[in-house]
Amino acid sequence: MIDGEDPRILVVFVDARINSSTIGGKENLLFKKKKLLRSLISDICMAMSDSTSVLSFMELALKQAMLALDNLEVPVGCVIVKDGVVVASGSNRTSETRNATRHAEMEAIDFLLDKLKKEGLDSSQVAQKFFTCDLYVTCEPCIMCAAALSILGIRKVYYGCANEKFGGCGSILSLHEGNSINSPSSSSGAWGYQCTGGVLAAEAISLLRRFYEQGNPNAPKPHRPVQASELLQKMHSSIDY
Numbered sequence: 001m002i003d004g005e006d007p008r009i010l011v012v013f014v015d016a017r018i019n020s021s022t023i024g025g026k027e028n029l030l031f032k033k034k035k036l037l038r039s040l041i042s043d044i045c046m047a048m049s050d051s052t053s054v055l056s057f058m059e060l061a062l063k064q065a066m067l068a069l070d071n072l073e074v075p076v077g078c079v080i081v082k083d084g085v086v087v088a089s090g091s092n093r094t095s096e097t098r099n100a101t102r103h104a105e106m107e108a109i110d111f112l113l114d115k116l117k118k119e120g121l122d123s124s125q126v127a128q129k130f131f132t133c134d135l136y137v138t139c140e141p142c143i144m145c146a147a148a149l150s151i152l153g154i155r156k157v158y159y160g161c162a163n164e165k166f167g168g169c170g171s172i173l174s175l176h177e178g179n180s181i182n183s184p185s186s187s188s189g190a191w192g193y194q195c196t197g198g199v200l201a202a203e204a205i206s207l208l209r210r211f212y213e214q215g216n217p218n219a220p221k222p223h224r225p226v227q228a229s230e231l232l233q234k235m236h237s238s239i240d241y
């Protein structure tokens with residue numbers, strides 16, 4: 001298949017070729033081949049569609065990260081998606097709030113929890129909602145956020161770049177592996193969730209690079225002048241926010 005070609009066009013093309021080659025007693029065999037091909041192409045279409053959705057939602061998370069950058073915050077952003085719809089979003093607000101726990105994920109989680117409580121849902125119903133939600137975040141969740149996501153029972157997490165200093169989804173700890181089966185019938189524990197990293201990672205790193213190149217206005221004053229190259233080196237070794 002040619003890159004960028006709409007797979008639906010290929011479905012029509014294969015369909016036409018099979019129909020035009022149906023001769024005599026070969027209809028049954030051709031019918032089976034046609035069915036198999038259509039199933040295969042349908043799977044390809046669905047995979048491409050899923051992939052496109054993941055990128056689209058990560059782009060929305062990147063927009064949240066840009067909002068943080070505009071506010072002189074470490075640029076990390078996220079969205080929470082349920083049934084293909086964004087139900088919450090958040091960007092890092094640790095400097096504005098002077099609260100080191102106000103990471104993008106916490107902002108989005110708290111927004112969604114408030115929203116569900118206002119809808120009158122009890123804790124069990126809230127838990128069931130989270131079991132059907134996916135998180136898209138520009139940087140691997142830290143240990144705190146990864147643990148919170150595990151307790152809440154999020155279904156999937158897609159992240160951009162790795163957080164090699166504080167990452168809780170594989171870099172330092174693997175809290176996404178959990179210790180319970182992710183199921184609404186489970187009553188307690190740290191539930192596991194699927195985790196996929198590296199989604200638009202270059203874009204996420206680019207935003208962080210811009211932040212560190214312009215200098216973190218909220219960082220402690222260095223005892224000596226710091227070169228931009230040192231900041232970049234620091235950024236690559238640890239995403240500290």
Ligand SMILES: [Zn+2]
Pocket residue numbers: 103104105141142143144145146
């Ligand atoms: Zn965090």
